[in-house]
Amino acid sequence: MSEPMEISLQNATVGDSLDQNGVSESVPSPILTQEKVLVSVEVCLKASSTSRSDDVRSAVERMLENRSLSYTDGSVPVSLDDPFLVENVQRICICETDEWVEKHDVLLFWQVKPVVHVFQLSEEGPCEESSGDGQLSIFNEWILPAKEFDGLWESLIYEPGLKQRLLRYAASALLFTEKGVNPFLVSWNRIILLHGPPGTGKTSLCKALAQKLSIRFNTRYPQCQLVEVNAHSLFSKWFSESGKLVAKLFQKIQEMVEEETNLVFVLIDEVESLAAARKAALSGSEPSDSIRVVNALLTQLDKLKSSPNVIILTTSNITAAIDIAFVDRADIKAYVGPPTIQARYEILRSCLQELLRSGILTNSQECDRLLLLSYTGLKEKLNVAQIEEPGNPHLCKQLLEAAEACEVSN
Known part of the structure; x- marks a missing residue:
């Protein structure tokens, strides 16, 4: 039984090796490569744009070469001197410089x-696929990158490094297959399991990860789809019907992955519901059809292992109830717990920034000089000197006090 890879925030990360097709640069690690640091720059085209991606990429590279700027996460103004970019580009963002x-x-x-x-x-x-008998839809399907998930990755705030490590691990899974790594020597199922208490954003993180990978690998996979499976809908009240629902689901997925230029993400939310049904069936409290559907699902997941262009994303709210069969198949399992003090501060800070940006809160002259420092910058200020004047409490310190008051009890 292979041990799944547990993500540890203390583990060091290694950047991807170079690829002639540029695949390795899809998720660059912020490390020095030939005296240069690889930094991702995402360029979102306008809906009306019909220009070739290569032409836009070349124009953006020229714009960046002509600008003397420092690279930090955030948007870069589109050069007004280039009418081609003004006409076609909606925004330019620099990503993953946090390290x-x-x-x-x-x-x-x-x-x-x-x-x-x-x-x-x-x-x-999204497109829905229903069983046709009035039951819940079997799955929802999105074409990626989707407008619904735009900005979702940036809005999710966790402990430092968690999102970046997930992104690099998932990219490595695709890279192993692309490079023809022998699966008998290095086993890789391309299954990611996120587990933890409800409400910590596991499902949103899976969707955001799929969106991010679809952007980073769009030169290798021009078409990307996300299939969100409703695990509860796989159980039918009619005997032997559940197995047919599973077969119908994976027949659709197999049709997607047959196209080599199509990258497919399969999201199975709350896999512990499958585990509970499996245990109940073994104890005799549920019909044997329940265990058949779970076994059929595991078999179909094993079949997908031979397809290089599919990644399975799963979540669970009850860690103890996760089926060992799923755990054994997961290459990556990561615990997503309640937000830390740093994450809580950054969440409150991002909310305040958005309210100021939208004009709901008005910047007074006093607030203009009170910068909303990051958590790291704020702690430095607190360590060096007081950041408040007598009778004038600093806004950042108030945010920190609010974050401390938002302690989540386990």
């Missing part, structure tokens, strides 16, 4: 090799 910021290093333009990813959001919305 350098935490080390108090500033990435200057001459230190960086930008890796530009050009994408256009799909506005089609």
